[in-house]
Amino acid sequence: MDKDGQMARGRATAEMVARQANVSRVAVSRAFNSHTSLKPEKRELILRIAQELNYTPDRAARALVSGRTHLIGVIVPDVCSYWESQEIDALTTALQNEGFATLLFKTRSDFSMDEKLLAYMRGFNPDSVIAFMENVRPSTLVRFLDRAVPIYVHYPHPDAEDDGEDGPLYDRLNVLQHGGIDQAVALLQGYNTRRIVYLSGAVKSRSNVAREKMLRTVMAARGLPPPRVVIGDYSYDTAYAATIDLFRVGDGADAIFASNDVSAFGVIDALRHELGLRVPEDVKVVGFDDIAQSHWKSYDLTTVKFDLSERVRALVRLILRRLNEPDAPALQETLHTSLVVRGTVG
Amino acid sequence: MDKDGQMARGRATAEMVARQANVSRVAVSRAFNSHTSLKPEKRELILRIAQELNYTPDRAARALVSGRTHLIGVIVPDVCSYWESQEIDALTTALQNEGFATLLFKTRSDFSMDEKLLAYMRGFNPDSVIAFMENVRPSTLVRFLDRAVPIYVHYPHPDAEDDGEDGPLYDRLNVLQHGGIDQAVALLQGYNTRRIVYLSGAVKSRSNVAREKMLRTVMAARGLPPPRVVIGDYSYDTAYAATIDLFRVGDGADAIFASNDVSAFGVIDALRHELGLRVPEDVKVVGFDDIAQSHWKSYDLTTVKFDLSERVRALVRLILRRLNEPDAPALQETLHTSLVVRGTVG
DNA sequence: ACCGAGAATGAACACGTTTTCACTTCGCGT
DNA sequence: ACGCGAAGTGAAAACGTGTTCATTCTCGGT
Secondary structure, three states: OOOOOOOHHHOOOHHHHHHHHOOOHHHHHHHHOOOOOOOHHHHHHHHHHHHHOOOOOOHHHHHHHHOOOOEEEEEEOOOOOHHHHHHHHHHHHHHHHOOOEEEEEEOOOOOOOOHHHHHHHHOOOOOEEEEOOOOOOHHHHHHOOOOOEEEEEOOOOOOHHHEEOOEEOOOEEEEEOHHHHHHHHHHHHHOOOOOEEEEOOOOOOHHHHHHHHHHHHHHHHOOOOOOEEEOOOOOHHHHHHHHHHHHHOOOOOOEEEEOOHHHHHHHHHHHHHHOOOOOOOOOEEEEEEOOHHHHOOOOOOEEEEOOHHHHHHHHHHHHHHHHHOOOOOOOEEEEEOEEEOOOOOO | OOOOOOOHHHOOOHHHHHHHHOOOHHHHHHHHOOOOOOOHHHHHHHHHHHHHHOOOOOHHHHHHHHOOOOEEEEEEOOOOOHHHHHHHHHHHHHHHHOOOEEEEEEOOOOOOOOHHHHHHHHOOOOOEEEEOOOOOOHHHHHHOOOOOEEEEEOOOOOOHHHEEOOEEOOOEEEEEOHHHHHHHHHHHHHOOOOOEEEEOOOOOOHHHHHHHHHHHHHHHHOOOOOOEEEOOOOOHHHHHHHHHHHHHOOOOOOEEEEOOHHHHHHHHHHHHHHOOOOOOOOOEEEEEEOOHHHHOOOOOOEEEEOOHHHHHHHHHHHHHHHHHOOOOOOOEEEEEOEEEOOOOOO
C-alpha cells in the first residue's frame, strides 16, 4: 500500500480513496456527510472503496474544522461508587450509540470545585460535560468552560438561585423525591414505627439536602414529628460507625433512613453483627438508589428507586438537543421515584 | 475581546497570544513545547499572556499534526463490575497525572471480540488501548488497530502461542497466581478440608483458565485430589444458583473456591440464606480480587489479592514507555498475589 | 574592528478534513 | 431548438497547530 497513496502513519486518507475511485477528495467527504447532493452510484462506489481501504474520516481533522469533538466529558469523584458506576455504564452505552464517546475524569471526592481539573478537561474540548459535583453551582462551572455546553447533574428540586426570570438558566434534570419517600413513610407508619432517624450523606451535597428536606416535608404532612439526623457521608464505613454510636451512646431508633444504599448496608451490618439487633424486627432500614447489590440476600434492602435507564435516556436527550440547537431556551426534565419493598421493612 | 483577535468559537488561539505579546505565532508554539530554544524572558511573557487569555493549545490541531491524541482507549464489558471499576478509577487518576485522558467504551459482556466496537473506537485515534477482553488474542486485536499501540490486559501466565522466538510479541502484564492460591490451599489443608470445589468464571476467559489451572497445580503439589469444577460466569446470581444446585442435586462441598469476590458473595448468601448452612463452620469460602466490599461484615471474605495500585503503576509505565519508544522490544512485568485471611475460612 | 559559531527568529509548509462558491451538466417545459 | 432552474462537481480557502529551513542576531575570541 505504498505505490502512490503513501499510507502515512498507517491510516488511509480521503485523498487515497479519491484517487482509487477516480473522484475528487471533496466527493469522498460528501459521501460520508450525506447532506449535500452526490450521484448515488458514485457514493456507493466511494463507500465501497473506503471500506476496502479501511478508511474513516480522521476525527482530529474533522474536529479542527467543525469544532465538534464528539467527546462528552464526565467528571466523577469515584468511579467505584456503585450508583455512579452504573450511571457511567449506561451513559457510555447510550453515547456510543449516538456517535459520541465518554471522556472520563476523576476529581476530589468531596464533590467540591476543582479548577485545575476543569482547565485540564477543557483542553480536550469536550462537546458537553456531565459533572457529578453536587456542591458546585452551574454558574461557577460554566465560567471555566467557554465553548462546552455543561449539563449539571443533580437530584434535587429546581434551585431558585440559579434561575433567571423566564425559567432555568441551564439544562437540568430534576428528580422529584416525593413519590418513593412518601410510600416509604406510609409503610413505616403502617407498622407503627415511632423513632425515625435520617442518616445523612455528604452534608452539603444537593442530593442529600433534597432528600432530607423531602423526608421532613412528608413526615410533617403525615403528622409525624421531624426525624432525628445523624451525620454520614454516603460511605459504608461511616454509616457503620455512626450506627454503633447511635445505639451505644445515643437513643437508638426504630427505623433508619439511609441516604443511599451503600450506607444502608453499613447500617444493617452494624445492627446485626455488632449490636446484635434484628432487621427488620428490631430496627427497620430504608435506602436510596436501588443499586444492583440491594437485592442480594444478605441485605435484601427496601429502597427508594428511580429508573436509571429512563434517567440516562433523558440526559442524552438533553445533551443532543443542546448540541443541535445551542441557543434554544434551557430545558428541564423531571423524573419520579418509587419504593421497592424488600425484606428490611416488614 | 473582539477588536482584532476575533475570539472565534470562544477559544483564544496562538495567533491572538502572539499579537498581544508582539511575537510571532511560532514563538508561542515554542513556549509551550520547550524543546527548542527561546529567550527566557520572552517565554515568560508569552506564558503570562496565555494565562491571561485563558489560552491552551488546541488538542485537535495538535493531534492533526503530531498524530498523538493523548487519549487512552479503555474497553470494558461492564463498568459496574467492581474489580474493573476500581481499576478504571485508579487508571484514570494515573493517566490524568501524565497528561492523558481515559476514553471509555463498553463492549459485550462475554469478553469476546467485537469488530464493530473496535472500528468505532479506532475512529477516535487513541494513542493506546487497554482492553478487558480476555477471550481475544492480542494478534487479533492488533489487526484492527493500525496506528494504536495495544496493551492486552490479562491475568494468566505468558501464553506461548503469542510469543515469538525472542520473547513476547506484545507488551504484557502477567500475574503470577501461585502465591495467594498456595497460601489458601495450605490454610484449607490445615483445617483438614477434603472436598474442594472450584466455581469457575466465564469459562473461556484467560483469568479463569489461569486460576483453575494454578489451583489444580497447587493442589496436586500438596498431594490433594483435583478439585471438582462447577460452571459459573463471575456473577452473583449465577453463583447463587450454582451453589444451590451443587448442594441440592450434587454432592455438596467442604470448601468453595469462587473465581472472584462477587461470585463468592453469591455462594455465601446461597449457603446461609437458602441452604441453612454455616460459613465457615460447615463450608469454607475463598474468593479472588479483594474488592472493597469483601471486608463488609456480612461477608468478611477470605480472598486472593494483588495490589491494585502496583498493577496500575506498572500498566501506565508500560504504556508511556511504548509511546516514547514505539519500536522498543516487547516488555513484560510480573505481579504477585497473596492471601487476605478473613472470616470465611477458619 | 572583524569573523564565526551558536542561539534566536519567522516565513512557509504540512496535517486531513469541511465548506463555500463558482462552474458544468442534466432534464424538462415552452 | 432554446432556455433555465436544479443537481452535480471540483478548486480553493479555511481550521489551529508543529516543524523545517533559511535568515538574523548576539557575543566572545583574535
